[in-house]
Amino acid sequence: MFESRRDIFSKLRRNRQKARAIAARIIVLALLCAGGLRLPAQEKNPYAGDAKMAKLGEYQFRSNCAFCHGLGARGGGRGPDLTRAQKHHGNTDAELFHNVHDGIAGTAMPAATNGGIGVGMSDEEIWQVITYIRSLEKKTSAAETGNSAHGKELFYGVAGCGTCHMVNGKGGRLGPDLSSTGASRSIEYLTESLRNPSKRLAEGISEPLKDFSQEYETVTVVTSEGTKLQGVVLNEDSFTVQMLDTREQLHAFEKAKLRSYEKTRESLMPAYDTKALPEKDLKDLIAFLLAASEKGGGQ
Amino acid sequence: MKIARVIRFIPYFIVFCVLPSSSRAQVTSERLLHSSKEPQNWLMYSGDYAGHRFSALDQINVSNAATLVPKWVYQTMAGGKFETTPLVVDGILYGTGQDDRVYALDARSGRPIWQYQQTLPVDIRPCCGRVNRGVAILGDKIFVATLDAHVVALDSKTGNVVWDATAAEHAKGYSFTLAPLVIKNLVLVGVSGGEYGIRGFIDAYDAATGARKWRFYTIPGPGEPGHDSWEGDSWKIGGSPSWITGTYDPATNTTFWTTGNPSPSNRGEGRAGDNLYSNSLLALDPDTGKLKWYFQFTQHDEHDYDATQVPVMIDDGDRKWMAQANRNGFFYVVDRTNGKLISATSYAKVSWSTSKDATGRPVPDKAGAPTPDGNRVCPGALGATNWMSPTYDPQTKLFYVTAREQCDIFSTAPQPYEAGHAYYGSAYFPNDDTQPFWGALRALDPATSKLKWEWKHTSPTWAGVLSTAGGLVFTGDAEGNFIALEAASGKVLWHFQCGASVFSSPMSFAIDGKQYVAVAAGSALFAFALP
Numbered sequence: 069m070f071e072s073r074r075d076i077f078s079k080l081r082r083n084r085q086k087a088r089a090i091a092a093r094i095i096v097l098a099l100l101c102a103g104g105l106r107l108p109a110q111e112k113n114p115y116a117g118d119a120k121m122a123k124l125g126e127y128q129f130r131s132n133c134a135f136c137h138g139l140g141a142r143g144g145g146r147g148p149d150l151t152r153a154q155k156h157h158g159n160t161d162a163e164l165f166h167n168v169h170d171g172i173a174g175t176a177m178p179a180a181t182n183g184g185i186g187v188g189m190s191d192e193e194i195w196q197v198i199t200y201i202r203s204l205e206k207k208t209s210a211a212e213t214g215n216s217a218h219g220k221e222l223f224y225g226v227a228g229c230g231t232c233h234m235v236n237g238k239g240g241r242l243g244p245d246l247s248s249t250g251a252s253r254s255i256e257y258l259t260e261s262l263r264n265p266s267k268r269l270a271e272g273i274s275e276p277l278k279d280f281s282q283e284y285e286t287v288t289v290v291t292s293e294g295t296k297l298q299g300v301v302l303n304e305d306s307f308t309v310q311m312l313d314t315r316e317q318l319h320a321f322e323k324a325k326l327r328s329y330e331k332t333r334e335s336l337m338p339a340y341d342t343k344a345l346p347e348k349d350l351k352d353l354i355a356f357l358l359a360a361s362e363k364g365g366g367q
Numbered sequence: 368m369k370i371a372r373v374i375r376f377i378p379y380f381i382v383f384c385v386l387p388s389s390s391r392a393q394v395t396s397e398r399l400l401h402s403s404k405e406p407q408n409w410l411m412y413s414g415d416y417a418g419h420r421f422s423a424l425d426q427i428n429v430s431n432a433a434t435l436v437p438k439w440v441y442q443t444m445a446g447g448k449f450e451t452t453p454l455v456v457d458g459i460l461y462g463t464g465q466d467d468r469v470y471a472l473d474a475r476s477g478r479p480i481w482q483y484q485q486t487l488p489v490d491i492r493p494c495c496g497r498v499n500r501g502v503a504i505l506g507d508k509i510f511v512a513t514l515d516a517h518v519v520a521l522d523s524k525t526g527n528v529v530w531d532a533t534a535a536e537h538a539k540g541y542s543f544t545l546a547p548l549v550i551k552n553l554v555l556v557g558v559s560g561g562e563y564g565i566r567g568f569i570d571a572y573d574a575a576t577g578a579r580k581w582r583f584y585t586i587p588g589p590g591e592p593g594h595d596s597w598e599g600d601s602w603k604i605g606g607s608p609s610w611i612t613g614t615y616d617p618a619t620n621t622t623f624w625t626t627g628n629p630s631p632s633n634r635g636e637g638r639a640g641d642n643l644y645s646n647s648l649l650a651l652d653p654d655t656g657k658l659k660w661y662f663q664f665t666q667h668d669e670h671d672y673d674a675t676q677v678p679v680m681i682d683d684g685d686r687k688w689m690a691q692a693n694r695n696g697f698f699y700v701v702d703r704t705n706g707k708l709i710s711a712t713s714y715a716k717v718s719w720s721t722s723k724d725a726t727g728r729p730v731p732d733k734a735g736a737p738t739p740d741g742n743r744v745c746p747g748a749l750g751a752t753n754w755m756s757p758t759y760d761p762q763t764k765l766f767y768v769t770a771r772e773q774c775d776i777f778s779t780a781p782q783p784y785e786a787g788h789a790y791y792g793s794a795y796f797p798n799d800d801t802q803p804f805w806g807a808l809r810a811l812d813p814a815t816s817k818l819k820w821e822w823k824h825t826s827p828t829w830a831g832v833l834s835t836a837g838g839l840v841f842t843g844d845a846e847g848n849f850i851a852l853e854a855a856s857g858k859v860l861w862h863f864q865c866g867a868s869v870f871s872s873p874m875s876f877a878i879d880g881k882q883y884v885a886v887a888a889g890s891a892l893f894a895f896a897l898p
Contacts, residue, residue, distance in 0.1 A: 132794070134778065275867070279749075280827070306825050306862070307822075307866075
């Protein structure tokens, strides 16, 4: 097995050498034409549409990307769904390459260089991963064709989402801000979050060197003065808790000084079953979230 | 006249020649052997050769621990994980930091005396952070093993390089992260690189010259016993690094080292067999590097269950044990005179093994192997514990270990070997369990392997444990707390918020009769004492 696999890869390597030789000629030509100006980074995927490369990319993806983006690139707790045609941080080959190679500042996406993702990917391997991602991209799904205007009415109206969630600066603060959620989460994830919000709690603050992010757990405390407060956990450690109560007031407590402290993984968000939110309305709501994020809500 | 002149010089002779050697004794190998006689000092990574990480100091104790205060903080001003356990010798602290920083501090004030940083090439291959866990000392030299696979001796007074030995090619994935271990006149180190398809080894260097005295390859070559536990040429790139400091039994002149995963870590295809001596306990002759015996914890591992946890020597009457709470979730007690297994008992959630062989050793289930679509296995890839040190407290006769309760989904994918390139053939990611992952400090009784008590952490932590004669154990958490607990009961007596995760194992020392406890957290080294 080992030897045969090696054979395949030595062939690939020879092709790579060929490609490199051609690239070197192009660079010399370009330098001559541009009078020595610096070349922009490679903008086109050299492996576009190559099924073999997509397969290699899938292996690379499993080793380097799936931890956050999930198997099959459908999105994990941390990384967005990459099977969607519209990507929040850019859709072109060059943008994808840049995002993988250099990471995305201000997000959890690290650079694919040594010390970044896993133990590093070469440029060729990054292109393989992009080839793989392209092979997964889906056409617009039914949910994406919902009526976003009606979704917006529902969000800020009868569905009551805006009481706790903010979208592009408008709404409540108790739940996670949803401005960029439409771009980063799969339709399945969004559907599950509405139908069964306690199944997977949303992630909040993430601290350097800590393995896991804080989740939107529900907390109920009784203070030393006897005041009962309910809300979401913004952060906690073994001795203290930082919370936002249902009236959007911040509190910080030493646990030992509380009269009672109860935490559950039952989300404060109500579950929207098909009675509360018929299938069509759900699609409209999701369409609103998608449209909102496309307007650059997260940036 | 002549005699008078000689007499005039006598005071100078006393000041310059006699006093320095008597007031500041050299760190001899004899002192290292009898480290328990000088509890004010912390002379090696685990505090002693037995790997106990126990301090005989008792000034800080159950009755006053609640009043502990920080006395000083030293900042490395570097990013990334700060994993050092410093040494303290006669009032001077020697520690390391990220990117192979080394420093000597006034242990009373934290003020630096000298600082050194290895010039690291751009093509080093640290798998998991630009970390270093500490130094070793002998004579007037400090030894550090670096990320570019060098072993360097520094002058303990100045930080100047005395010698610099290249152990292996860093660009091929070889690196060092551990604190070396000095035995007699030799400096012992084990290599990191299980993510790059290296061939692991343990080396010994002459402390005086830096000349390599022996090398033990942790993967047997052709013709050597155990070589047939590898398929084809897979032994050449089979990993089996040895990246945590070993221990030493002077009574039998045996040094104990542990090894990590076979490569690729999460793909067994192509390396059929037990893959010796990956994930093993090795008993070596420290003078020659010859193998006396071995015990393999996890055969043909596909879950990255490195056995790189400090092997702890425990004596129970005439019985001579080696105890290890392994990353694979079992607590092993082995007869350290012959390598025979005495017991293996799970101390955390385990699903990779549901059966044992005739000797009582847990064996991997076929059903637990990683699959292309993923297979949920406990413990997760980061293990039921990891490199953070456990402690053995001879007073309570308990073994304390940081346990992590996390299961992962293990997926596998073929990956070609390319020198210096990632070679693990896999991915793992947290499973979809509805309950969050958590961790605990657990007190185990080595005589029965039973859990005596546990204290739950908010989330899984990477902090090791220190026990002291004051009836205390010290540990840290991922949320940044440094915590003192009663060793007998697990009751929390004191805690301090350091501001970032504790990613190290604590130690203790004393100066002028005042006891300190030190720990690295975030990018700072903290020293605590009574007010």
